[in-house]
Amino acid sequence: MINEFPQTLTIAGSDCGGGAGMQADLKTMQMRRVFGATVIVAITAQNTLGVQKAYPLTTEQINAQFASIADDFRIRACKTGMLADIPTVQIVAENLRRYDFGPYVLDPVMVAKGGAKLLADDAIAEVKRDLIPLCTLITPNLPETEKLTGIKVEQPEQMKEAARQLQSMGAKNVLVKAGHFNDPDYATDYVLLADQRDFWMKAKRVHTKRTHGTGDTISSCIVAELAKGKPIEEAIKISKQFVTASIANTIQIGHGHGPLNLWAFGGEK
Numbered sequence: 001m002i003n004e005f006p007q008t009l010t011i012a013g014s015d016c017g018g019g020a021g022m023q024a025d026l027k028t029m030q031m032r033r034v035f036g037a038t039v040i041v042a043i044t045a046q047n048t049l050g051v052q053k054a055y056p057l058t059t060e061q062i063n064a065q066f067a068s069i070a071d072d073f074r075i076r077a078c079k080t081g082m083l084a085d086i087p088t089v090q091i092v093a094e095n096l097r098r099y100d101f102g103p104y105v106l107d108p109v110m111v112a113k114g115g116a117k118l119l120a121d122d123a124i125a126e127v128k129r130d131l132i133p134l135c136t137l138i139t140p141n142l143p144e145t146e147k148l149t150g151i152k153v154e155q156p157e158q159m160k161e162a163a164r165q166l167q168s169m170g171a172k173n174v175l176v177k178a179g180h181f182n183d184p185d186y187a188t189d190y191v192l193l194a195d196q197r198d199f200w201m202k203a204k205r206v207h208t209k210r211t212h213g214t215g216d217t218i219s220s221c222i223v224a225e226l227a228k229g230k231p232i233e234e235a236i237k238i239s240k241q242f243v244t245a246s247i248a249n250t251i252q253i254g255h256g257h258g259p260l261n262l263w264a265f266g267g268e269k
């Protein structure tokens, strides 16, 4: 049924503070004019000051949500965010193999801005083995890139080397995000596509601590664009513009790493 409204799915943790996790994903999807559904794998009690508590859901609770989504919706693209621990990574991988939710964007969330662990260290091996081979695109930040590849990234050339390695591990397309890169003037991400074309995406670095949920925002925007049928290169480029505008046009919420202004870029463009 080709005329159905584009439907997307985020498989992620809940951030009760509304700035990251599935809340950031849903808000971004709404702005990009796709329908967003969720499989929640963990509940966090957090705000802009940090993560106070995290409670993973059971595999039964996660399976039930997957079944409900698969029974009724035609998901055209999906993403994963916070996955908490080994059982969660395994059950999510199992469901992604069971159901066809279209292109899959893997945001390998490991540590929150405030320093809290959102993925157990021993689950990284499962992400590499079970999820990377399934994904259409992986979107690690620099610390995640280093953990997944073992390559210390201090120069742009090492971003390229790490991207090639992630591809050899099974990721079809790779976006290495540079929010954590040591460049005071620009945030320049690197993209390596499945057909071996590559490019840099340069944006002025905004000097703000209001960057809660930047990774969720860019990855869920890519999911939305893919669900509307945009080619991956275009989906990634629009999403970089979306996140840059959302960081640059600050809104004042909370007392720490504040959330982005997801209205800044606008909707359908």
Ligand SMILES: Nc1ncnc2c1ncn2[C@@H]1O[C@H](COP(=O)(O)OP(=O)(O)OP(=O)(O)O)[C@@H](O)[C@H]1O
Binding pocket: 020, 111, 112, 113, 140, 141, 142, 177, 178, 179, 180, 187, 188, 189, 203, 204, 205, 206, 207, 208, 211, 212, 213, 214, 215, 216, 217, 218, 240, 243, 244, 247
């Ligand atoms: N201060 C900044 N100014 C401009 N762009 C930024 C800034 N910080 C991050 N970005 C951009 O935001 C996007 C997300 O990158 P980042 O490296 O922050 O991801 P992340 O660490 O996974 O985010 P989070 O964990 O907060 O969700 C990238 O396109 C990056 O270049």
Ligand SMILES: Cc1ncc(COP(=O)(O)O)c(N)n1
Binding pocket: 012, 013, 014, 015, 020, 021, 022, 044, 081, 082, 109, 111, 112, 113, 114, 118, 211, 212, 213, 214, 215, 216
């Ligand atoms: C549930 C959840 N998912 C993802 C993040 C990462 O976002 P950030 O690194 O900006 O804290 C988070 N804090 N909480």
